[in-house]
Amino acid sequence: MSAPDRHGGSTVADISVVICVYTEDRWEDILAAVSSVRAQSLPALETLLVVDHNAPLLDRLAGEYKETGQVRVVANAGPRGLSAGRNTGIAASRGEIIAFLDDDAVAERDWLRHFAEGYADPRVLAVGGRTLPAWDFGRRPAWFPEEFDWVVGCTYKGLPAGRVRVRNVLGGNASFRRTAFEAAGGFATGIGRDGDKRPLGGEETELCIRLSRARPDAVLLIDDRAVIHHRVPAARQRFAYFRTRTYAEGLSKALVARSVGAGKGLESERRYTTRVLPAGVGRGLRDALLARPGGAGRAGAIVAGVVAAAGGYVLGSVRARRGGAAFSVTEIGNSVVRTGEEADGEGAAA
Numbered sequence: 001m002s003a004p005d006r007h008g009g010s011t012v013a014d015i016s017v018v019i020c021v022y023t024e025d026r027w028e029d030i031l032a033a034v035s036s037v038r039a040q041s042l043p044a045l046e047t048l049l050v051v052d053h054n055a056p057l058l059d060r061l062a063g064e065y066k067e068t069g070q071v072r073v074v075a076n077a078g079p080r081g082l083s084a085g086r087n088t089g090i091a092a093s094r095g096e097i098i099a100f101l102d103d104d105a106v107a108e109r110d111w112l113r114h115f116a117e118g119y120a121d122p123r124v125l126a127v128g129g130r131t132l133p134a135w136d137f138g139r140r141p142a143w144f145p146e147e148f149d150w151v152v153g154c155t156y157k158g159l160p161a162g163r164v165r166v167r168n169v170l171g172g173n174a175s176f177r178r179t180a181f182e183a184a185g186g187f188a189t190g191i192g193r194d195g196d197k198r199p200l201g202g203e204e205t206e207l208c209i210r211l212s213r214a215r216p217d218a219v220l221l222i223d224d225r226a227v228i229h230h231r232v233p234a235a236r237q238r239f240a241y242f243r244t245r246t247y248a249e250g251l252s253k254a255l256v257a258r259s260v261g262a263g264k265g266l267e268s269e270r271r272y273t274t275r276v277l278p279a280g281v282g283r284g285l286r287d288a289l290l291a292r293p294g295g296a297g298r299a300g301a302i303v304a305g306v307v308a309a310a311g312g313y314v315l316g317s318v319r320a321r322r323g324g325a326a327f328s329v330t331e332i333g334n335s336v337v338r339t340g341e342e343a344d345g346e347g348a349a350a
Contacts, residue, residue: 013095013116014095015115015175016093016095016099017044017047017048017098017100018086018100018101019048019101020089021061022051022054023054023057030061031064033101033103033105033106033107034047038070038071040107040112041112041113042112044112045070045095046071046093046095047070048072048074049065049072051074052076074088079189081189082187083186087186087187087189090181095178097115097116098175099174100173100174101172102230104233105153105229107228108226108229110225110226114129115127115129121219124220125179125211126169126174126208126220127169127174127223127226128174128223129174129225129226129228130173130227131154131155132154132229133152133229134231136231136234136237137234142293143239145157145284145298145305147276147280147302148246148302151249152237153172154230155170158272161224162223163222165219167208167209167220169208170204173228174204183211183215184213186207188203188207208220246305249312250309250310250314250316252312252316253309253312
């Protein structure tokens with residue numbers, strides 16, 4: 001399906017937007033996210049709110065949007081967690097392109113337009129965007145390094161600028177052709193977040209690597225003009241959360257490496273840890289010597305984040321070797337269901 005581009009007269013693919021939600025604590029954030037989609041310069045075909053095993057929230061949202069034909073509220077049809085919620089949204093959607101927006105983020109007006117432009121090339125199967133932090137207190141904590149903005153779900157210092165080819169997009173601000181899921185399957189359950197439990201991640205990395213293997217000709221892009229603003233509440237601005245999230249990321253990377261191999265699973269991370277982070281430590285120490293606020297804290301946070309992530313990765317790798325990977329890949333279209341235990345030897349973490 002396609003729709004007319006009211007600005008240029010050409011046609012663009014229909015885009016379904018999926019927003020996964022799980023708690024009434026984010027009620028105002030959810031409404032703001034939906035409003036930002038409805039205000040797009042390129043209208044979405046539909047917005048799907050996928051509710052993760054929360055009946056009161058499901059009923060409340062259904063009532064809120066019962067008169068709105070372009071917003072549909074559906075229940076997560078799989079196990080609890082973000083990956084299954086996204087898979088439910090994919091299955092329920094009708095668009096040629098499926099875009100994902102976090103439930104505590106708002107998209108700029110041309111977000112979908114910039115996504116759509118990327119798909120002019122038929123080889124492009126995924127387009128991601130740039131996610132900027134919206135700090136609850138109005139400014140970044142002085143100790144919080146930009147190199148670790150991924151901790152709060154945002155684009156981090158070290159990623160290339162412009163529209164560039166990448167290994168993987170970042171899940172809270174991303175889009176895929178429907179054919180991508182038909183080729184590679186859906187998001188792996190058992191990787192990524194499950195409500196308010198340990199803040200795992202990595203599900204979009206694992207999917208994108210699987211997609212590139214299933215379709216070696218596939219092009220995956222990030223276009224930094226496709227901007228969203230991601231709320232960072234006070235609780236996520238504390239060092240305790242920073243440490244927990246970096247440790248959880250190490251656990252997640254071990255699962256990704258188990259699924260797709262350490263070579264691809266850690267390809268981008270090697271450059272990040274050997275080039276981007278040392279430069280960040282150097283800047284922090286320089287700022288400390290110049291008596292600039294937060295310099296020593298940023299340098300220390302980078303070191304602490306690396307240590308925590310490495311510890312999580314080692315522990316996660318040991319667990320994966322001993323007990324197998326407790327995740328599965330959902331079949332979408334004609335793709336094949338794989339479980340973690342069925343992954344070949346390349347999936348073992350190095």
